[in-house]
Amino acid sequence: MLLVEQNARLALEAAQRAYVMDSGLITLAGDAKEMLNDPKVRAAYLGEAAA
Incomplete structure (x- = not known):
């Protein structure tokens, strides 16, 4: 799906x-749970300060 x-x-989470x-290019691929905890992903896509 x-x-x-x-x-x-x-x-x-789903x-x-x-x-x-980003701009039509895959910049990161992997386990969704790991991405949810990645500081760069959190800062760029979840609006949180990178730790």
């Missing part, structure tokens, strides 16, 4: 694998 969702937190795209 392909899920295209603007709510990054919802998408990462998925097993995730692909992060």
Whole structure:
């Protein structure tokens, strides 16, 4: 199943694998739970300060 969702937190919680795209290019791919805890992903897509 392909899920295209603007709510990054919802998408990462629902998925097993995730692909992060920027300007049409895949910039990050991997386990969704790991991405949810990645400081760069959190800062860029969840609006949180990177730890």
